Amino acid sequence: MLVALVTGAAGVGAAPVSDHAAPDVIAELVGQLGAGDYAVREIAAARLVELGGPAADALLTAAETSTDLEVALRARWLVEAMPATLGAADDAPAAAVLVDRFQAGDASERARSLLRLLRLDDDAGIAPLARIARLDRSMSLSRLAARLLVREWLPDDPFWPSVRRHVAAGVGTSGRPAARFLRALVAFSEAPADDRTRHVAEAQAALALVEGSAAVAEESDTESTDPDEEDAADAVAALDITGNSDAVRDMRRCLCAMQVQAGLRDEALVQAARLFGMRDAAASRGAGRDAAIAEDLVWLTERGLPEAVHLLERRWPGLEIDEP
Numbered sequence: 515m516l517v518a519l520v521t522g523a524a525g526v527g528a529a530p531v532s533d534h535a536a537p538d539v540i541a542e543l544v545g546q547l548g549a550g551d552y553a554v555r556e557i558a559a560a561r562l563v564e565l566g567g568p569a570a571d572a573l574l575t576a577a578e579t580s581t582d583l584e585v586a587l588r589a590r591w592l593v594e595a596m597p598a599t600l601g602a603a604d605d606a607p608a609a610a611v612l613v614d615r616f617q618a619g620d621a622s623e624r625a626r627s628l629l630r631l632l633r634l635d636d637d638a639g640i641a642p643l644a645r646i647a648r649l650d651r652s653m654s655l656s657r658l659a660a661r662l663l664v665r666e667w668l669p670d671d672p673f674w675p676s677v678r679r680h681v682a683a684g685v686g687t688s689g690r691p692a693a694r695f696l697r698a699l700v701a702f703s704e705a706p707a708d709d710r711t712r713h714v715a716e717a718q719a720a721l722a723l724v725e726g727s728a729a730v731a732e733e734s735d736t737e738s739t740d741p742d743e744e745d746a747a748d749a750v751a752a753l754d755i756t757g758n759s760d761a762v763r764d765m766r767r768c769l770c771a772m773q774v775q776a777g778l779r780d781e782a783l784v785q786a787a788r789l790f791g792m793r794d795a796a797a798s799r800g801a802g803r804d805a806a807i808a809e810d811l812v813w814l815t816e817r818g819l820p821e822a823v824h825l826l827e828r829r830w831p832g833l834e835i836d837e838p
Contacts, residue, residue, distance in 0.1 A: 535565055535568060535569075537572070537687075540562070540565065540568070540569050540572045541572055543558045543561050543562050543569070544558075544562065544569075544572050544573060544576045544585065544589060545585065546558035547559060547562075547576075547584065547585045547588040547589060547592075548580075548582040548584040548585040548588070555588070559588060559592060562592055563592060563595070563596070566596055566597075567596065567597075567599055569592075569593075569596075570593055570596060570598070570649060571648070571649070571686070571687070571688045571689065571690070572589075572689070573589040573590075573592055573593035573596075574589075574593055574648075574649065574651075574688070574690050575688065575689035575690050576589035577589040577590035577593060578653065578690060578691055578723070578727035579689070579690075579691060579723050579726070579727055593651060594651050598617070598649055598650060598651055599649070600613050600616070600617060600642065600645055600646055600649055600650065601613045601614070601642070602641070602642070602645065605638075605641070605642055606634070606636075606638035606639075608634055608635075608638060608639075609631060609634055609638045609639045609641075609642045612627045612630050612631050612634075612639065612642070613627075613631075613642050613646075615627045616628065616631075616646065621655070624652075624655055625655065625658060628643060628646065628655070628658055628659050628662060629662070631643045631646075632662050632663075632666075637676055637677055637680050640663070640677055640680035640681060640684065641680040641681070641683045641684040642684065643659050643662065643663060643684065644659070644663060644680065644681045644682075644683070644684020644685045644693075644696060645684040645685075646659040646684075647659040647660040647663065647684070647685065647690075647692050647693055647696060648684060648685050648686060648688040648690060648693045649688075653727070656690070656692055657692050657724070657761035658761070659692075660692035660693070660695065660696055660761065660765075661761045661764045661765070663677075663681055663696055664695070664696070664699065664764050664765055664768045665764060665768075667699060667703065667768065667771075669771065669775050669817075674703060675703075678699075678700045678703055678704065681696055681699075681700050682697065682700045685697050685700075691720055691721075691723035691724040691726075691727050692720075692724060692761065694716070694719075694720035694723065695717055695720035695721060695724065695765055695768075697716075697720075698713050698714075698716035698717035698720055699713075699717060699768065699772070701713045701716070702714060702717065702772055702775075702776075707776075710772070710775065710776040711776055711778070713772075714769070714772050714773055714776050714778060714781075717765075717768075717769050717772060718769060720765075721762070721765050721766060721769055724761060724762055724765060725762055760792070762792070763789065763792055766785055766788060766789050766792070767789065767810075767813060767817075769785055770782045770785040770786055770789065770814065770817065770819065771817045771818075773785065774817055774818045774819050775818075779819070779821075782819055783819070783821065783822065783825065786810075786814055786819060786822040786825055787825050787829070789810050789814075790807055790810060790822075790825060790826065790829065791829075793806045793807050793810060794807075794829075807826065811823060811826065
């Protein structure tokens with residue numbers, strides 16, 4: 515309905531828009547989606563529709579991060595009405611097939627396609643996977659793509675430099691929170707040891723946006739028009755891809771490892787405490803929660819933060835868990 519209205523408005527008062535509109539022009543149009551003047555809102559929407567794909571990055575970013583609920587809602591409606599272009603001319607044939615399956619399949623098939631992209635030979639699926647994290651309309655599946663890539667990073671992994679090159683190509687300059695986190699991780703892994711702190715800060719800011727955008731979506735109290743969004747999380751859980759369905763947890767683990775690598779141990783302990791807190795909030799008290807906390811403690815110890823065990827002693831004095 516909105517797209518039909520704004521298309522009509524374009525014929526009345528909107529000047530033609532270049533297919534290569536500058537990012538600042540697009541950002542201004544997105545901001546005008548929350549204008550008090552109805553005509554300004556509708557003309558801005560019409561121009562964004564006319565731009566199509568080039569406006570998708572900004573609209574997806576606004577849909578997930580704008581503190582103006584009107585802007586977030588209108589951006590979401592507009593971008594979901596636009597066709598998503600997830601393939602690229604230089605994709606390997608096997609990757610192109612999987613991207614097509616991803617776009618055509620139901621939620622379960624889409625999740626499986628992401629896994630297959632991750633494991634293609636010669637890292638042929640990494641750039642498409644990062645592109646999906648950047649441009650897919652489903653926030654759940656976009657973040658699944660990002661999580662799969664985040665989990666590929668290990669400090670001093672000799673295979674990561676090849677992976678990160680493709681990740682950087684796929685996410686581009688997107689401001690979408692998951693894409694920002696991936697870009698910060700790539701920059702961190704490329705930086706010399708004495709220049710990593712700023713990239714840790716970028717990753718931390720991106721993680722805060724990932725957490726905040728979920729709250730924005732909940733506050734909107736509006737279901738996505740993407741029919742796959744409702745069951746995307748269920749499909750991810752059914753595939754048992756990571757043992758949990760929370761992108762924030764994987765990104766927080768990654769951030770913690772980055773902080774350890776950068777020598778920011780106190781900051782890493784803060785994230786470890788939040789990681790344990792997430793387990794406590796999500797799991798019922800008892801064996802399920804304790805096993806999850808033990809898993810996190812083992813992970814943190816393997817990444818060089820064994821002192822995280824003392825956080826458990828302070829938070830749950832009666833908790834019995836063997837130190838790894």
